[in-house]
Structure formats: structure tokens, C-alpha cells
Amino acid sequence: MEPKASQGKHLWSIRRRWLTSILVLVLVGGIMESALSRWVTRYGATVAVTHWYTTAQHHLIRGFYGRLDGHLQARLDVLTRIQGVADAVGAGDVAVLERLLGPTRTFWIAVDASGTRAVASDAPCRTDASGLLARLPLNDGLTPIACGDRWFVVKMAWANRGRARLLLGERVDSDFVTDLSAVLGTEVDVFDREGRHVQSSGQSTSSEPLTVALDAELSAAIASGKPQPAAPFRLSMAPYAGFGISEPRTSRGLTDIDVFASWFPFGGDDDSPLVVVMWVPVDFMMIGAQYSTLAMVGGTAIICLILAVLGWRLARRLARPLAELASAAGRVAEGDLRHRVAATGDAETAQLADAFNQMVSALEREQARVVERTAQLDGANRELSEALEQVQTAQGRLLQAGKMAAVGTLVAGLSHELNNPVAIISGYTQSLLRSLPDDAVERGPLQAIERQSARCAKLVRSLLDFSRGRSSSREPTSLGGAIERIGELATAHARRRDVALEVAVEADLPAIWGCSQELESAFLNLVTNALDATSPGGRVSLRASRSSRAEGGVDVAVSDTGTGIAPEALPHIFDPFFTTKAPGSGTGLGLALTHQIVTSHGGSIDVETQVGAGSTFTLWLPAGTPAGAREAA
Amino acid sequence: MTRRRLLVADDEADMRSLLEFHFGNLGYEVESVADGAAALEALNSSQYDVLILDGLMPRLSGLATLAVVRRTWPTQRVVMLTSGIDVDLGDGAQLDTLGLRGWLRKPFDIDELTALVATQSEAAHASR
Numbered sequence: 001m002e003p004k005a006s007q008g009k010h011l012w013s014i015r016r017r018w019l020t021s022i023l024v025l026v027l028v029g030g031i032m033e034s035a036l037s038r039w040v041t042r043y044g045a046t047v048a049v050t051h052w053y054t055t056a057q058h059h060l061i062r063g064f065y066g067r068l069d070g071h072l073q074a075r076l077d078v079l080t081r082i083q084g085v086a087d088a089v090g091a092g093d094v095a096v097l098e099r100l101l102g103p104t105r106t107f108w109i110a111v112d113a114s115g116t117r118a119v120a121s122d123a124p125c126r127t128d129a130s131g132l133l134a135r136l137p138l139n140d141g142l143t144p145i146a147c148g149d150r151w152f153v154v155k156m157a158w159a160n161r162g163r164a165r166l167l168l169g170e171r172v173d174s175d176f177v178t179d180l181s182a183v184l185g186t187e188v189d190v191f192d193r194e195g196r197h198v199q200s201s202g203q204s205t206s207s208e209p210l211t212v213a214l215d216a217e218l219s220a221a222i223a224s225g226k227p228q229p230a231a232p233f234r235l236s237m238a239p240y241a242g243f244g245i246s247e248p249r250t251s252r253g254l255t256d257i258d259v260f261a262s263w264f265p266f267g268g269d270d271d272s273p274l275v276v277v278m279w280v281p282v283d284f285m286m287i288g289a290q291y292s293t294l295a296m297v298g299g300t301a302i303i304c305l306i307l308a309v310l311g312w313r314l315a316r317r318l319a320r321p322l323a324e325l326a327s328a329a330g331r332v333a334e335g336d337l338r339h340r341v342a343a344t345g346d347a348e349t350a351q352l353a354d355a356f357n358q359m360v361s362a363l364e365r366e367q368a369r370v371v372e373r374t375a376q377l378d379g380a381n382r383e384l385s386e387a388l389e390q391v392q393t394a395q396g397r398l399l400q401a402g403k404m405a406a407v408g409t410l411v412a413g414l415s416h417e418l419n420n421p422v423a424i425i426s427g428y429t430q431s432l433l434r435s436l437p438d439d440a441v442e443r444g445p446l447q448a449i450e451r452q453s454a455r456c457a458k459l460v461r462s463l464l465d466f467s468r469g470r471s472s473s474r475e476p477t478s479l480g481g482a483i484e485r486i487g488e489l490a491t492a493h494a495r496r497r498d499v500a501l502e503v504a505v506e507a508d509l510p511a512i513w514g515c516s517q518e519l520e521s522a523f524l525n526l527v528t529n530a531l532d533a534t535s536p537g538g539r540v541s542l543r544a545s546r547s548s549r550a551e552g553g554v555d556v557a558v559s560d561t562g563t564g565i566a567p568e569a570l571p572h573i574f575d576p577f578f579t580t581k582a583p584g585s586g587t588g589l590g591l592a593l594t595h596q597i598v599t600s601h602g603g604s605i606d607v608e609t610q611v612g613a614g615s616t617f618t619l620w621l622p623a624g625t626p627a628g629a630r631e632a633a
Numbered sequence: 634m635t636r637r638r639l640l641v642a643d644d645e646a647d648m649r650s651l652l653e654f655h656f657g658n659l660g661y662e663v664e665s666v667a668d669g670a671a672a673l674e675a676l677n678s679s680q681y682d683v684l685i686l687d688g689l690m691p692r693l694s695g696l697a698t699l700a701v702v703r704r705t706w707p708t709q710r711v712v713m714l715t716s717g718i719d720v721d722l723g724d725g726a727q728l729d730t731l732g733l734r735g736w737l738r739k740p741f742d743i744d745e746l747t748a749l750v751a752t753q754s755e756a757a758h759a760s761r
Contacts, residue, residue, distance in 0.1 A: 416689075423714075423740035424647045430743035431655035457740035464738070 014318065014346040021314045029307050036299040057184055061276065064183045069142050069155060072168050075106075076157035079166055085110065086163035094119055094126070101168070107152045109167040110159075111136065122171075124148035136167065144172070144274040151190070151198050151274060172274070177201040180276065189277045198274060321349035325356055337364040397599070400574055404596055407576045415463040422460055426453035462589045476511040477519065479554055479621070483544045486523045490531065490542075498536035501527075506545040509554050510623035514601045519621075522597040525590040526558040526617050532581065533562030533615070547620055553603070556619040564611040573607070594619075637754040638680070641665035642672035642698065643687035643714070652685060655743060656750065669693025673701055676709065682754040688715035708760065710753040712746070714739055 079085065079101060088096040089110040097119055101108045109125065111118045111133065118133050120126045125147035137143035137156055144153050153176075154169030170176055172190055181188045181201030190198040321344060328341045337360055343353040429450045436443055487503035494501035512519070523542070530540045538561040547553040565573060572578045574595040579588035598605050602622045609615035639661050641652045649665040656663045664681070666672045668690045676684070684702065688695035695713060702709050713736040735749045 419739040420645050420648060424645070424651050426740055427648075427651045427655065427743045427746075431651065431658065434743075435658050453740070457742075460740060461738065 014348040017318060017346055021311070021318070025307055025311055025314075028310070029303060032303045032306070033300065036303065037296065039299075057186075060183050060185075061180070064180055065142055068153070068170070072142075072155040072170075073157075076155060076166060076168050079168065080157050080159035083160065085166065086112065086160035089117065089119055089164045092117065092119055097121075101166075107154065107169045107171050109136070109154070111165040111167070113163050113165075115165075120147065122147055122150065122152075124150060136165075142169075144272055145169075146192070146273070151192070153274075172199050174199060174201075191275050191277060193273050193275070318346070321346070321353065325349070325353060328356065328360075332360050332363070337367055397604070400595065401599065403575065404592070404599075407592075408596075411463045411576070415460045418456070418460045419464075422453055422456045426450060426457055429453060462593070474513050474515055476624075477514045477516045478511055479509055479519065479544050479556065480505045482516050482520045483523065483542060483556065486520055486527055487542060489524060490527045493528065493531050494540065497531055497534070499531055499534045500539045501531070502539065502541040502543075504541065504543040504545075506543075509544060509546060510552060512554060512601070512621045513624060514621065518597045519601070522594040522619065523556060523558070525594045526619075529590060530558050530560035530562065530615070530617075533564075534560045535562065538562060538614075549620065551622060552624075553620055553622040556621070557616055558618075559614065559616040561614040564613055564615055565607070565609040566611055570607070570609065574605070636660060636662045637682045637758065639663045639683050639685060639750065639754070640672060640675055640681040641685045642667075642669060642690065642695075643685075644668055644690045645687070648687070655747075659747065661750075661754075667691075669695065669698030669701075672698055673705075676702065676706060682710060682757040683750055684709055684711045685750065686711055686713045688713060708757075710735075710757040712736065712749055712753055714741060714746075 082100055085097070085100060088100065089112045097108070097110055098121065101110070101121070107121050109118055109120045109132065115133060118136075120132060125132050132145070132147060135145050137145070137154070140156050142153055142155055144151055146152070151172040152169045153172060154167040156165055156167045158164070159166045177188060177190055177199045178201045188201045190200075192198055324341055328339055331339045340357045340360065341353045343350045343357070429446050433443065433446050433450060436446070483503060483505050487501065490501060527540065527542055534540055540558070540560045540562075542556070542558050544554055544556045547555045569578075569580060573591050575588075576592040577588035578592075595605055598619050598621070603620050606618045606620070607615060608618075637660075639652075639656055641649055641663060643649050643652070643665065644667050646667075649667070653663045653665055664675060664679075666675055669686075670693045672684065672686065673693070675681075686695045686698060690698075693701075695715070699711060699713065702711060715736060715738055735753055737746055737749065
């Protein structure tokens with residue numbers, strides 16, 4: 001039971017696990033976010049520039065070429081019908097040709113049908129007519145050609161029914177590029193395939209010759225790039241490995257704006273020896289930036305989702321032992337003290353689980369102790385209440401005994417004082433009645449006096465019996481005979497009241513140390529009371545049986561189906577002169593006397609009563625010879 | 634037939650009068666004294682069929698008188714009237730020891746007393 005020491009070694013600390021988890025999450029998140037941002041920056045911007053901006057630029061530049069083409073074509077249409085162009089070419093008459101072929105800005109070349117003789121408007125071309133012939137285009141599209149360091153863009157047509165070829169074009173000069181720049185809306189530079197700068201736009205305000213520093217990547221791309229033929233605007237992007245964007249750079253010192261460079265082949269031909277590089281201000285990239293913001297937000301959300309799932313799984317793994325503990329605590333709280341948790345997981349949770357298990361074990365032990373103690377307490381309480389009951393019974397008996405003693409003293413004196421007067425009154429009355437003739441008028445009054453004095457005599461005798469207390473002789477007495485005699489005595493009374501009287505005596509009852517006359521008197525009192533309390537048709541039973549008490553003895557029970565005793569009367573039923581009978585019919589001494597007789601025999605009386613259902617008086621009398629009586633004898 | 638003679642010893646004058654009146658009416662010759670000592674004097678000087686003795690009297694109580702009577706005149710018939718407190722009549726053994734043939738508790742039934750006295754006096758007369 002020392003898992004702290006043994007398990008703590010090889011288990012991961014929860015701190016280490018948390019730290020590792022967080023580091024892993026941060027690392028994964030960082031890598032993903034970095035990759036995302038790189039991808040978004042490059043790809044998002046590229047998409048924006050290539051797909052929208054450069055598409056638009058391409059259309060514009062095509063329009064530009066188209067217009068130039070149309071313009072040159074219109075002029076060529078006119079010029080090719082002019083008679084004498086071929087003649088002038090054959091004659092090498094530059095002046096005639098110049099007059100025929102138009103304004104000074106227009107560059108032209110006239111070649112004879114055999115292709116051996118050429119006349120050009122510009123001096124460098126004129127001086128190198130044979131070299132020029134070698135470079136002439138064979139189709140009738142727009143084609144850049146160079147004469148010396150000058151570049152021209154030309155269009156060819158046959159004149160004089162095939163007798164001569166005419167090439168009409170414009171010089172790629174500052175105005176030309178400025179026009180192009182105006183059409184595209186960006187600054188442009190024109191380079192040849194070797195990366196040599198040809199012309200710049202918008203330099204009318206600059207005093208310096210335009211120098212553009214192309215970065216190596218762009219230069220190489222322009223020099224060696226082989227544009228793809230499929231989609232013209234994408235061709236221009238191809239050299240940039242699908243991204244087509246170089247890093248932002250400062251160009252030309254003109255406005256010091258950051259630009260992206262993008263290039264197009266000059267003219268309609270992908271093999272064009274000239275390329276146009278346009279400088280796209282960073283502002284245009286705002287479209288891409290917006291796009292990339294969207295991508296960033298979306299990508300970040302996805303990353304967050306991935307991290308959340310990852311983190312949730314990690315947290316769940318961390319929390320599982322705790323959840324198990326919580327569930328175990330719940331079960332313990334519901335009272336399942338036998339439940340234990342496995343000490344797994346991290347060091348701390350293992351410790352916690354272990355501490356929890358120890359706590360539950362302690363609780364279980366405590367609960368067992370509580371149960372044991374409760375049982376002990378219950379037992380003690382039972383004993384206490386039994387003792388209390390005994391004390392109450394004893395107190396009640398003492399109280400009764402005290403009352404009896406006081407009443408007995410009073411009654412003894414009183415009855416003695418009454419004895420003689422009552423004896424004299426009743427004696428004279430009876431004596432007179434015996435001596436008077438039967439028809440004497442005094443007989444009625446004297447009989448009344450006799451009845452009343454007899455009543456007094458009876459009362460005084462009862463009082464005497466009561467006050468005399470324990471005075472009778474005691475001997476081993478069999479209660480069976482006494483009970484049966486009482487049954488016989490009371491039968492007439494019971495018949496008069498139409499009450500059934502049952503008498504039952506258990507065989508072989510133990511003998512009682514007592515006075516049979518007194519006991520009979522006590523039983524008779526109870527039976528008489530029971531008969532008086534029972535309505536006609538009721539039942540009274542007198543039973544004597546071996547007592548179930550530990551000390552043995554005999555129980556004598558008198559039960560009736562009579563009126564019962566009212567709760568307020570119950571505490572007084574053994575008090576002398578307490579009676580519920582009609583005035584004159586009871587002395588109120590019967591139960592007091594019974595009580596005295598029974599207590600003087602060392603017994604006790606219990607009463608069970610229910611108003612309307614009847615009462616049961618149970619006398620208990622101890623068996624054999626009381627210790628006190630034996631000592632006295 | 635000679636008249637049966639009764640001696641009544643009772644401190645209560647009305648009781649003596651009652652017994653004189655009642656037994657006189659019945660043909661007895663009744664003498665009465667107020668206490669035990671007077672009763673012993675009367676017994677010493679004369680002979681009575683039955684002594685009716687009150688239990689509680691001044692000078693010499695009924696029981697004490699009875700004890701003397703038992704020793705001196707063992708055949709003397711005695712009927713004792715007790716008020717219950719002067720002598721423990723519950724203890725029949727004591728009265729038997731004293732040779733008491735008949736006793737009544739006050740207040741007594743006059744007919745019972747009459748019967749008792751008649752029985753005792755006839756017995757006394759017969760043994761004489």
C-alpha cells in the first residue's frame with residue numbers, strides 16, 4: 001500500500017504531460033500556420049494577379065496590337081494599290097518612296113519581288129539592307145525587327161500585284177511605349193530576348209536615361225523562357241513556375257513604389273524577340289491580399305479546428321482518470337463504499353486515486369464503526385428506557401404506597417371512632433325492631449335507620465379492612481381453590497346481570513405465600529367490578545396461569561368486555577374512595593383494598609383498558625415463601 | 634329456668650345501655666362495668682354465663698382482661714367485641730391461644746351477637 005513511491009517513478013507527471021501537449025500543439029499550429037501563410041501569400045497573390053489582373057492586361061495589350069495592326073493594314077491597303085511603288089523600289093528611289101509612303105514617324109521598308117533589293121526609311125536599315133532582308137518576316141502579322149539598336153514593329157503586304165513587298169511599321173520609341181503604358185495603366189519596359197533594355201514608358205519627366213535592373217530570375221526567364229502556346233496570358237506566367245511573380249522590388253527610382261513584374265511577348269507572336277515587362281504596383285495586389293485574407297481566415301479556422309480536435313483528445317486523455325475518480329466519488333457518495341478506482345494515468349492522478357481509495361477504505365472502516373456504535377447505543381438506549389420504565393413503575397408504586405399509608409392512618413383512626421357510634425345506633429335500632437309489634441308505626445322509620453346504619457357499618461368495616469393492612473396470617477396457599485370459589489360466588493351476580501363468566505385455572509399452579517381470605521377478597525373485588533362494568537350479553541373471564549416472568553409466580557387476570565376506564569380516571573382507580581359507580585352503590589374502597597392486598601403479598605397489578613372495549617386487570621403474585629416472611633418466622 | 638347472667642365490660646355508657654336494654658328484653662340478667670379491672674372484680678365476686686368484653690378500654694384493655702380471665706377462670710365463656718384496631722383479629726392464632734370462643738367486630742349485627750351470646754351461655758350452662 002505504498003504506491004506513491006513505487007508508481008510515481010514510471011508514471012508521467014501531469015505537468016510534463018500538459019507541457020508536452022501544449023508544446024506539441026504550438027509546434028503543429030506554428031508549422032501549419034507558417035505553411036499556410038506562405039502558401040496563401042504566394043498562391044493567393046498569384047491567383048489574383050494572374051487570373052484577373054494579367055488577364056485584363058492581356059486583353060488590353062491585344063487590343064493595342066489589334067488597333068496598331070488595323071491602322072497599319074489600312075495604310076498598307078492604300079499603299080499597295082499605288083502604282084509605281086515597285087518601280088520606285090526597283091529604282092531605289094528613296095525620295096519617291098518617302099513621298100509615297102507617308103509621314104516621318106512611320107517606318108517602312110520596300111523590297112522588290114526578287115527579294116534582292118530593299119529600301120528602308122531609316123538610315124541604319126538602309127545601310128544594312130541585305131541584313132535587313134534576312135530578318136524580314138514572311139507572314140503578314142505584326143513583327144518586331146531591329147535595325148542597329150533601334151526596334152520597330154512592322155506589318156507586311158504585297159504591292160503592285162506581287163511586284164514588291166511593303167513593310168510598314170512604327171518605331172518602338174518613347175512615345176510608342178508611353179502609348180502602351182497608357183493603355184495598360186502601368187509603367188512598362190521593353191526588353192529584347194537577350195535582356196537588353198529597349199525602351200521605357202513615362203520617362204518624359206526624367207532627365208536620366210532609364211535603367212531598369214531586372215533581377216536575375218526575371219532576366220533569365222525572359223532570356224530563356226519558352227512560352228507555352230496554349231493560353232497567351234498564361235504563357236507569360238510560365239517562366240515563373242506557376243507563380244509568375246517576383247518578389248517586390250524597387251524599380252527605377254522614379255516613384256520608389258513597390259511593384260511586381262510581369263511580362264508579355266511583344267506583338268502577337270510568342271517567339272517575338274521583344275518582351276514587354278509591366279510593373280504592377282503593390283496596390284494592385286490588394287485584390288490578392290483580400291483573397292489571401294480570406295484564405296488565411298479559412299485556413300486558420302481549419303488549423304484551429306484541427307488543433308481543437310487534437311487538444312480535445314489530449315485533454316480527454318488527461319481528464320479521463322479524473323472523470324473516473326469523479327464517477328467513483330459519486331458512487332461512494334451514493335453509499336457504495338466497496339468501490340475502488342484503478343491507480344492509473346499520470347503520477348498525480350494515480351496519487352489522487354490512491355488517496356481516494358485510502359479515504360474510501362477509511363470511510364468504510366468508519367462506517368463499520370458507526371454501525372457498531374449505533375448498535376451499542378441502541379442497546380444502551382433500550383436498557384436505559386427499560387430502566388426508566390422500571391423507575392417509573394417503582395415511583396408509581398412508592399407514590400401509591402405513600403398514599404395508602406397516609407390514608408390508612410387516617411382511616412384507622414376514623415373507623416375506630418365510628419365503630420362504637422355505628423354499633424350503638426344499629427344495635428338499638430335492631431333491638432327495638434325485634435321488640436316492637438309487627439304493626440307498630442315506628443317500624444318504618446326504624447327500618448330506615450337500620451338500613452342506613454347497616455350501610456355505615458359496612459363502610460366502616462371496609463375502612464377497617466383497608467386500614468388494617470398486612471395483618472393476616474400467611475401460609476402456602478393454592479390459588480386454584482380460591483379462584484374456583486370466587487367463580488362460584490360470582491355466578492349468581494353474573495347471571496343476574498346476564499353476563500357470561502368464564503373461569504379458567506391452569507393445572508399445577510405454584511403455591512403462593514399468602515392469605516387465602518384476603519386474596520379471595522381481592523379477586524372478588526375485581527370480578528365484581530368487572531361484572532358491574534359489563535353490559536348484559538358481555539363476557540367476564542377470570543384466569544389463573546403460571547406467570548411468564550423470570551421470577552415465576554402466578555398471574556391472575558380478570559378481563560371484561562365492559563365500558564373500560566377513561567384515561568383521566570386511570571391514575572386514580574387505586575385511590576381510596578375513588579368510584580365511578582352511582583352514589584351509594586360503591587364504597588370506593590374495593591380497588592384500593594385489592595391493591596393493598598396484592599402489594600402486601602409482594603405482587604403487583606397491571607391494568608390494560610380501552611374505553612368501550614373493556615379492561616383487563618392482571619395480578620401477579622410471587623410464588624413460594626417470601627424471604628422477609630421466612631426471616632420473620 | 635334460671636336466668637342467664639351476662640357481664641358487659643365496655644367503657645362506652647351507651648353501648649352498655651344498649652346491651653342491657655337488648656339482652657334485658659331477651660330475658661337475660663345483665664350487669665355492666667366500664668373497664669377490664671371492674672370486670673375482673675365482678676367475676677371475682679360473682680358468676681356469669683358469658684362475659685361480653687370490649688376490646689379497647691381504659692385501665693385494662695380487653696385483651697389483657699381476657700388473658701387474666703383465661704388464667705383465672707379457664708371455663709369462663711367470653712364474647713369479644715373489637716373495633717379492629719385494639720386487637721389484631723386477623724391473627725386467629727392469637728385469639729385461639731387466648732381461648733376465645735366467640736368474637737365480633739364492631740359494628741356488629743345485633744342478631745349475630747344475640748345468636749353468639751345464646752350459644753355461649755347455653756354451653757356455659759350445660760357444662761355447669
